[in-house]
Amino acid sequence: MELLFFYIFAAVILGSAVMMVTRRNMVHAVVWMVITFIGVASLYILLEAEFLAAVQILVYTGGIVVLFLFVIMLVNLGDIYQVEWLHRQWLPALLLALLLVTEIGFMVWVGAQDVPAAPEQSEAILRGLGGNVETLGMALYTDFLLPFEVASMLLLVAMIGAIYLAKKRV
């Protein structure tokens, strides 16, 4: 049953992602992106990470997509529609991509057969940690404290960098 749902969600994610990158209308692309994000959130729910799913919906489908729409509305994107969206090298690119997908797909498919299944996280352990939010919080501020802090610097650089490059006069 869980497997069935996984395949459904995976199909939704992949399908909408393909639709997203092939749309010529930016607003349509963003709407397809929303569906991708919702698919990812469903995967989180399947993994019983409800909090992460809620954050995914709130931040990505809520915040990020609205920002995207703002940018599309504010910036004049008229020229984009004139650009050839199919690259001149699309045929070799497609063939190479297919080759890569088959190769990696084969290796992952065969390889996954004899990988030991992940140990079942027992309900008791999760409950002992105090549920979803607490578990995530504990993990972030203990085991992953350093990457968490470095990630905050990463966001700072991204922000300052974007402002610096976008501003006309510094």
Add this chain to the structure above:
Amino acid sequence: MGSFPFSLADLEAIAPEIIVALGACLVLVWGAIESARKRPRHFAALTLLTVILAAVALVSLAPEASEGNTYLAGMIVLDSFGIFFSAIFLIAAALAVGASMRFLDDHDAHHPEFYFFMLCAVLGMLVMSRSINFISLFVGLELQALSVYVMVGYLKADKKSNEAGLKYLILGGFSSAIFLYGISLLYAATGSLALDGIREVILAEGLQDQYLMIAALVLIAAALAFKVAAVPFHVWAPDAYSGGPTPVSLFITVASKAAAFAVLLRVFLIALSPMRDSWSLLLAVVAVATMSLGNIAALTQDNIKRMLAYSSIAHAGYALMGVVAASTVDPDDASFAVAAVLYYLFAYTFMNIGAWSVVALLRRRGLAGEKLEDYAGLASRSYWAFAAMLLFLLSLGGIPPTAGFLGKWYVFTATIQSGWTWLAVVGVVNTAISLYYYLRIVIVMSMSEPADDVELVHSTPLTMTLVAAVLMTLLAGIWVSPFIEWVRGATLLLS
């Protein structure tokens, strides 16, 4: 759950990182004051001070490094390998600050943000080179990469700089995604993200020939080959290095490359060491392609920045040769080979920074002089600049008595000792090819008549960078024993 699991020792262990992060934030906050922005040299001084303080913290950590303790829940290790690379990043940052000041003034782009990005890049490199867990390793790598993308596109008025920054960003983001994919497959197969944890699982479960592992290995190798600019993942490098501002190229051809090599060595020699039979030949082929293509492409360049960019690709190939040699099972030979790579990177730091700072010295009609013909008659114009450039080029070409010669000799010896004689032969042939284009610059500099609209701009900080690079290139080639001892010590805890 228990109490907060960290102690003061954890903070002490990452003191250099904390100092650099604080310095970066201070630059940013101080740079928000309008009146302070008018004196950009103060920010350069603050950056230098930060780097020096971080270096002091690093030196004070050195005595404990031999124990190889891990900190912050096993994310960071304090070992002499990490300290060696941290020292390279700090040295490169200090020298790059010296080379940047006048250049940015002349291009009307001397803002505090430049130093903020540089310090953040250094922070990312420090975290990268000392991480022993894929999570912190990746976050550090991204911090470094993101800062460097902005630095490459830093000259907003310059179309070439914009283009270079954008290209680097897109391709870099792509390679990071490939790296993540590799890491996730590795996690799926082994259930661990710690480098030594992965090795133990591979050995315990006999996963060497497992398909998932091989897919992960190939993806990780591709991503790291991109980060060190190895063929066939090098196409971004000539554009990024020649399009970006010269002092930025000076910084990233050395520091970013060294950081990527630190990650490459740690990942392949610790986490993936049981799979050495799979990756040694792969990396050997990449090394041959990188050396040969880098050198042959450099032959035809008329732009000195592009030539040096291809030369830096070729040098990544020589260093990769040492990584291949380190795949040998004999621990002594392996440690010798790692020491060779470290020494090579150390020598490369100074000779490459030196060559790029001579490029930063030259102006044609007020802007950077990049064409080979701009260098015509440099010898008659400034004897010192000519002598310095000659030294750096000879060192890059591997002529004694320079650091570059010893680095090459060390790497070739290690390669032969580990039984990769054919690889060493390819390396020697490539060295001969590379001499052609290095000497071509020398000939242009000494033979031709000087052009009228080319000038040398003198500034004390740039001169100091040059003097430091000259001294170290000579010193590491002549008075070798302390440096050799240092790199030998830095390999202790790796294999």
